[in-house]
Amino acid sequence: MSATMTEDTPAKGVVGTRMLRREDPALLSGEARYVHDLVVPGALHMAVVRSPYAHARVTSVDVSGALGMPGVAAAFSGADLAGEWGSAMPCAWPVTADMQSPPHFPVALNEACYVGDAVAVVLAGSQAEAQDAAGAVAVVYEELPAAVDLEDAASDRVLAHSDLSSNRAYTWELTPDADAVTRAFDAAAVTVKERYVQQRLIPAAMEPRGVCVVPQPFGGEYLVYSATQIPHILRTMLGITAGVPEERIRVVAPSVGGGFGSKLDVYAEELLCLVLSRRLRKPVRWSEERSEAAQATIHGRGQVQEIELAADTDGRVQAVRVRLLADMGAYMQLVTPGVPLLGAFLYHGVYDVAAYSFTCTGVFTNKTPTDAYRGAGRPEATYAIERAMDALARKVGTDPAEVRRRNFIGADKFPYASAAGLLFDSGNYEGALDAALELVDYEGLREEQARRRGQGASKLLGVGLSSYVEMCGLAPSRVLASLNYVAGGWEAATVRMLPTGKVQVVTGATPHGQGHVTSWSMIIADKLGVSPEDVEVLHSDTAVSPLGLDTYGSRSLAVGGTAIALAADRLIDKARLLAAHRLEVAPEDLELSSGQFSVRGSPSSAMALGALAFEAFTAHDLPQGMEPNLEASATYDPTNFTFPFGTHVAVVEVDAETGKVDLVRYSAVDDCGNQINPLIVDGQVHGGIVQGVAQALFEEAVYDDDGNLLTTTFTDYLVPAASEVPSFSLGRTVTPSPSNPLGVKGIGEAGTIASTPAVVNAVVDALSHLGVVDIAMPVTPERVWRSIGAAAPGTGGGR
Amino acid sequence: MIPASFEYRRAGSVEEALGWLAEDPDSTKLLAGGHSLLPLMKLRLATPGVLVDVGRIPGLNYVRDDGDHVAIGALTRHRDLEVSDVARGHVPLLAHVAGQVGDPQVRHRGTIGGSLAHGDPASDLPAAVLALDGTMVVDGPRGRREVQAADFFRGFLETALAPDEMLTEVRVHKAPAGWGFQKFNRRAQDWAIVGVAAVVNGDARVALVNMGPTTLRARATEEALDAGANIADAAARAAEGLDPPSDLNGSAEYRRHLATVLVRRALEEATAARG
Amino acid sequence: MQVTVTVNGTTGSHDVETRMLLVHYLREVRGLTGTNVGCDTTSCGACTVLLNGESVKSCTMLAAQADGEEITTIEGMAAPDGTLHPIQEAFREHHGLQCGFCTPGMVMAIASFLKEHPDPTEAEVREGLEGNLCRCTGYHNIVQAALAVARAGELVS
Structure with missing residues (x-):
């Protein structure tokens, strides 16, 4: 395939082709600049002194030792900086009116509430000097009891903050019809009740965070570079929290090395660099290190889930009832309390369930705050229902594929109004299941599994299914309002044609690996009949793209891409009027093809968009009242979420002697509606799968009883490498979304949402003949070995 | 992470290194490939x-x-050893x-001397050398001495090397067949x-990785x-008398x-390879 | 101390702190910021460069240890006219990168690996990349890229 698609393809279009990414040459050559790469003369490097205790009173902070160290320019305690703040750090999602949220300042004042909570900062001429001096800050702590375990914290035996009356921050309930749920459980022939633990995860984007604030002391303005997913939201929040007028702040996210939600936040270090640059009138920068990131950047997941199904004897589910405890960590970060709500509507999964009940209690603990991490709420929901469906299949003696088939929302039922209150846009769940089973040769695998069991093979085979649906494309602003989120969910775009016919697209989305430049230019290429190479995409800089709500929640294409398409349509509308004027025909007599307006029935009478752009630029002969230039903006507020879906199948081999699990095959059939670029869709699915596999088999942020994080490095926190995962076979069905004009859904989180339960179901399936029904995540070799021993004493497993 | 400051000296000979080491043995460290020491220095441990x-x-x-044995210079990198024809032919276990050490980048820098001198019970090479009944050649201000592997690994990160000594060579008996190695991670x-390194040549020597404070032999199995x-x-007795650590990757009970399991597999490999 | 290092064919002498790591020397002294730092425990491989043609993690080497040696970084892979190296080109063809942060280290690790294993199996490629972490791609396309380069046999050393 051509790397540049320079032939005249717009007639049939580039949308839908596997066009190679335009972002890649800069990234591949080392040209791309991440925050840490920026050279800023005169910048002071900040090092943060962090609490080694999960919970402690900060009795005194003496920075004098640090001030005497080589290269040190300044050092401050929390008290020294108390006057800098316009408000405490922001939480944008107070999910209930009575939610508790203890004030959170970038440097703790009197009380440190997790290991890693900042207690002082040091600024020096180099990072090494700042690190040297940080060790010379003398802090006296009075250790306090720590609330570490989530369920223990929920009991309020120990309070995570001494000024809280309870660790329970809020309880949020979604029970549209309580009586219906009760009736369904009372009448159920079969019930399933499962308890699952969503372990804490460390997002571990490969680029740690970084901030660099360059002040212009005499102009009173601040240029903030941050490795962030949300420059627009950050600007507003920095303004409020640091007491700097918002219009004086320009936020730029340069190349950003992955986010996965961990850079969807407003962090202490961003605020500190800003206020310290204001105070010292010098550039201030901070580069996070990996072991620091483990404590200073948000964690994901952290829930204890209880899910119950009420079903008939055939395994048809009548009701789903869910209760959650959700670990907030020590403070509410930007959207911490809302994460469980993003899954709250989806615990019935892809199944047609009449009665539904969900309750979640958010609980403070003395641990790093949690917040949105790839999938945010939806992986947790999908895990619970997909594990529970396997439990139901066992209970009614049915194959897991069959029990799913019996419960799917039928393809003829869309749009589907769920008992939880959503309107699922479109779907064909059975179609995706069928395709996935065929792709993986499900029947053949079951035969092989039986053969191995019959032979008593030591490598047991397991097959796990996960049929998922998720809600993404965050989000309709009215829905967000009903959930108490303080911002909207729209996205903004501007499209302009330059005098030479080249195109500029300004987007409020903020790519950090998703390939927006490629996808946006493909959309525009087809709309305007230009080459994708002729489209410049401007983003991630509040001075260039002043309006936007950034990138998270698989929203960028469905919301931001739609805004771009709408802006292009408006530009075309204007160009049509101009063309009609110049060709002296009625606008409705013009048709647009491959970037050229021609008169219906008289194709030789035509004008290209590029020529019209020049005409609009010179403005020598415009229709009466028409403003110069071809430029249009659009802000799109979605009318609904989008609902991608699919079925993933994991195949594992379990070494019955050691408990080691090898993921040997993996097939995924996803449906994200229309695809702009299937190459990019594939990549999102691949990466998503491995992130979900990582939760299933490898990763956990482990704390000891005192609240010390034990997994602060990549030697302890086991991000899988290529050697731990197989290649994937992918399939796709296409069910366009009716909710947006592009017919697109979202694919950034789907892989992660789907894969975790598929893998755990596969491990349990491999051991099911021994009586194993559950293994906690991550499914470590030791846990597998112990499960075998507990289920089948005498088979060699541990107890 | 950036190491704390230090004085750097580059030795041109063993004698020069030993001379500098003798000046202040307790605060002086030898740097070879650096893949054990530099990570600790970066974390300021x-x-x-x-x-x-x-x-x-x-x-x-x-x-x-060297006739009945193979001699390996202390600065031999893991990669060099891995692809050495001499090692592959005469001590394939060691090659x-x-x-299997670390990853390719680590193997391009790390040295056998550094790995053995670090004395980490979780390292692979000490177990291999122990199973091969190797000999360490140690130079120091009191001259050269030879230490049997069985006497070299003393405790957690502790070897028979005195602070003013340097490991310069490792010698292992030839064992072209009858070996097995199992690494579980x-x-x-x-x-x-x-991990398990096993050599079965007449008598059997079975060395264990990460089953105690230092690399050690599965004596009961032997x-x-x-x-x-x-x-x-025999393999069922592999953990007898041992007190392995418990950590995030496995409890002591699981390690036992x-x-x-791994000793059995290593011995099966060793005997299959010998046949 | 004074170090003299040839980086991407250009030799330079600089006075550096003894504790300066090679990666910081490359980034801060030589201005070659393509080599990234992703961890502090020699785990992630983002900082991988070639030392005399072999992959090493530049975070676990002192600049002093590179004195007199030849280093190749990602900036030295493309031809002077900007033509991408076959490995870089394969990463693009196979969508082997997303955020790009691990990519320079991956490319350098593969360059070294393919020199040692010119005709690898998929399993060998995966083992050969055990020291490089990526959070975006799930490795599938990185492995495909490496295999494609090997199949094409066009690797220039």
Whole structure:
């Protein structure tokens, strides 16, 4: 395939082709600049002194030792900086009116509430000097009891903050019809009740965070570079929290090395660099290190889930009832309390369930705050229902594929109004299941599994299914309002044609690996009949793209891409009027093809968009009242979420002697509606799968009883490498979304949402003949070995 | 992470290195490939005042056929050992294990001398050398001495090396067949949760990775084999008398179990390879 | 101390702190910021460069240890006219990168690996990349890229 698609393809279009990414040459050559790469003369490097205790009173902070160290320019305690703040750090999602949220300042004042909570900062001429001096800050702590375990914290035996009356921050309930749920459980022939633990995860984007604030002391303005997913939201929040007028702040996210939600936040270090640059009138920068990131950047997941199904004897589910405890960590970060709500509507999964009940209690603990991490709420929901469906299949003696088939929302039922209150846009769940089973040769695998069991093979085979649906494309602003989120969910775009016919697209989305430049230019290429190479995409800089709500929640294409398409349509509308004027025909007599307006029935009478752009630029002969230039903006507020879906199948081999699990095959059939670029869709699915596999088999942020994080490095926190995962076979069905004009859904989180339960179901399936029904995540070799021993004493497993 | 400051000296000979080491043995560290020491220094878990870089001392990077044994210079990198024809031909266990250390980048820098001198019970090469009944050649201000592997690994990160001594050569008996190696971990790049190096040549020597404060022999298994037990029965005794650590990757109980499985597999490999 | 290092064919002499790591030397002294730092425990491989043609993690080497040696970084892979190296080109063809942060280290690790294993199996490629972490791609396309380069046999050393 051509790397540049320079032939005249717009007639049939580039949308839908596997066009190679335009972002890649800069990234591949080392040209791309991440925050840490920026050279800023005169910048002071900040090092943060962090609490080694999960919970402690900060009795005194003496920075004098640090001030005497080589290269040190300044050092401050929390008290020294108390006057800098316009408000405490922001939480944008107070999910209930009575939610508790203890004030959170970038440097703790009197009380440190997790290991890693900042207690002082040091600024020096180099990072090494700042690190040297940080060790010379003398802090006296009075250790306090720590609330570490989530369920223990929920009991309020120990309070995570001494000024809280309870660790329970809020309880949020979604029970549209309580009586219906009760009736369904009372009448159920079969019930399933499962308890699952969503372990804490460390997002571990490969680029740690970084901030660099360059002040212009005499102009009173601040240029903030941050490795962030949300420059627009950050600007507003920095303004409020640091007491700097918002219009004086320009936020730029340069190349950003992955986010996965961990850079969807407003962090202490961003605020500190800003206020310290204001105070010292010098550039201030901070580069996070990996072991620091483990404590200073948000964690994901952290829930204890209880899910119950009420079903008939055939395994048809009548009701789903869910209760959650959700670990907030020590403070509410930007959207911490809302994460469980993003899954709250989806615990019935892809199944047609009449009665539904969900309750979640958010609980403070003395641990790093949690917040949105790839999938945010939806992986947790999908895990619970997909594990529970396997439990139901066992209970009614049915194959897991069959029990799913019996419960799917039928393809003829869309749009589907769920008992939880959503309107699922479109779907064909059975179609995706069928395709996935065929792709993986499900029947053949079951035969092989039986053969191995019959032979008593030591490598047991397991097959796990996960049929998922998720809600993404965050989000309709009215829905967000009903959930108490303080911002909207729209996205903004501007499209302009330059005098030479080249195109500029300004987007409020903020790519950090998703390939927006490629996808946006493909959309525009087809709309305007230009080459994708002729489209410049401007983003991630509040001075260039002043309006936007950034990138998270698989929203960028469905919301931001739609805004771009709408802006292009408006530009075309204007160009049509101009063309009609110049060709002296009625606008409705013009048709647009491959970037050229021609008169219906008289194709030789035509004008290209590029020529019209020049005409609009010179403005020598415009229709009466028409403003110069071809430029249009659009802000799109979605009318609904989008609902991608699919079925993933994991195949594992379990070494019955050691408990080691090898993921040997993996097939995924996803449906994200229309695809702009299937190459990019594939990549999102691949990466998503491995992130979900990582939760299933490898990763956990482990704390000891005192609240010390034990997994602060990549030697302890086991991000899988290529050697731990197989290649994937992918399939796709296409069910366009009716909710947006592009017919697109979202694919950034789907892989992660789907894969975790598929893998755990596969491990349990491999051991099911021994009586194993559950293994906690991550499914470590030791846990597998112990499960075998507990289920089948005498088979060699541990107890 | 950036190490604390230190004085750097580059040694041109063993004598020069030993001379500098003698000046202040307790705060001086030898730097070879640096893949054990530098990570500790970056985390500031090690803060030596003086680093003596021995990495360029000529004549210490070799794998040599010395008749009944193979001699390996202390500065031989894991990669060099892995692909050495001499090692592959005469001590394939050692070549194989060298190829299992860390990851390719680590193997391009790390040295056998550095790995053995670090004395980490989770490292692979000490177990291989122990199973091969190797000999360490140690130079110091009191001259040269030879230390049997069985006497070299003393405790957690503790070896028979005095602070003013330097490991310069490792000698292992030739063992072209009859070997097995098992490394069990969750990710390929990680240290072994449990590892086993076995050599079966007449008598059997079975060395264990990460089953105690230092690399050690599965004595009960060896005795059982000497007494004529079959492999399965001998392997079942692999953890007898051992007190393995518990950590995030495995409890002591699990490690004991793994040792029995992995020792059996290593012995099966060794006997299959011998046949 | 004074170090003299040839980086991407250009030799330079600089006075550096003894504790300066090679990666910081490359980034801060030589201005070659393509080599990234992703961890502090020699785990992630983002900082991988070639030392005399072999992959090493530049975070676990002192600049002093590179004195007199030849280093190749990602900036030295493309031809002077900007033509991408076959490995870089394969990463693009196979969508082997997303955020790009691990990519320079991956490319350098593969360059070294393919020199040692010119005709690898998929399993060998995966083992050969055990020391490089990526959070975006799930490795599938990185492995495909490496295999494609090997199949094409066009690797220039």
